[in-house]
Amino acid sequence: MTIMWPGGTAETVPSRTFESTSTAADKSVRPTRAEQYNRRMTDILIIAGREFRSRLIVGTGKYKSFQENARALEASGAGMVTVAVRRVNLDRSKESLLDYIDPKKYFLLPNTAGCYTADEAIRTARLGREVGLSDWVKLEVIGDQATLYPDVQATLEATRVLVKEGFTVLPYTSDDVVFAKRLLDAGASAVMPLGAPIGSGLGIQNAANIRILREVITSVPLILDAGVGTASDATVAMELGADAVLMNTGIANAQDPVLMAAAMKHAVLAGREAYLAGRMQKKLYATASSPLEGVVR
Secondary structure, eight states: OEEEOTTSOEEEOOOOOOOOTTTTTOTTSOOOHHHHHHHHHTTSEEETTEEESOSEEEOOOSOSOHHHHHHHHHHHTOSEEEEEGGGSOSSOSSOOGGGGSOTTTSEEEEEOTTOOSHHHHHHHHHHHHHTTSOSEEEEOOBSOTTTOOBOHHHHHHHHHHHHHTTOEEEEEEOSOHHHHHHHHHTTOSOBEEOSSSTTOOOOOSOHHHHHHHHHHOOSSOBEEESOOOSHHHHHHHHHTTOSEEEESHHHHTSSSHHHHHHHHHHHHHHHHHHHHHOOOOOOSSOOOSSOSTTOOO
8 A cells, every 4th residue: 555654755555454463373362452552543643533644753943954854854854842931932023943843744742841840741732732733742740850751740730720721632651551550540642661771772671561561551642751762662662562753863863864864764653563563582592594304205
């Protein structure tokens, strides 16, 4: 089938029915909750009823220039772009990042980066909506300045308030499954656990928790947020079952951000297809690629 990516690029990929990886070889095996969820998702990312052709979401900070940012965004193929409400010139009185992002091509996702209390984050989200950015918000409430870990309790409080005010809330959170469930109960439209501290580039540090979250979070997308340093990190995130990956520093701080953006695009696609295909079972001993049965002796 042919997929139209943001920017008008067409790509042909093999048609497939996304059958549970467990049931492909043995129809008697019952699919897991995560597998059932992914079959419903098909291969289009759906958040709060809105479809996105790309499973890569990119940020807009730390680039050398707005022009470099725009080139990297184009290379990434992303359809959703995060914008820090408190760090962008909203009144357009001078050159602004928003001058380089075409809202007809990209969905703008305001974020509350730099907020350390629930009240700060709520006010910032309201500001983003009032200036016409969006009634969607990537909610960040930081609890520790050194690690930039989220304050999960404040995030939960802000989620409850913003959902009641009609926002579509995508909260940045820890990889704690208990708080993930509470965010769902509060009305979050996605759960966005960190893979490692923001900007660290360490890659996923607790793969087991991401797997657990994938099994538990099946009513909304699971989006890995923070910690991706290179393309293989993005692939691993997708192979663990994440619906999407959000990144900024891994692209912006690369020696060639535009080339890395393209690499991240392919990495997310590869990881997604590998997850759906189902990896082979790991074995302790070797298995010959060519069976011995029928060999002429």
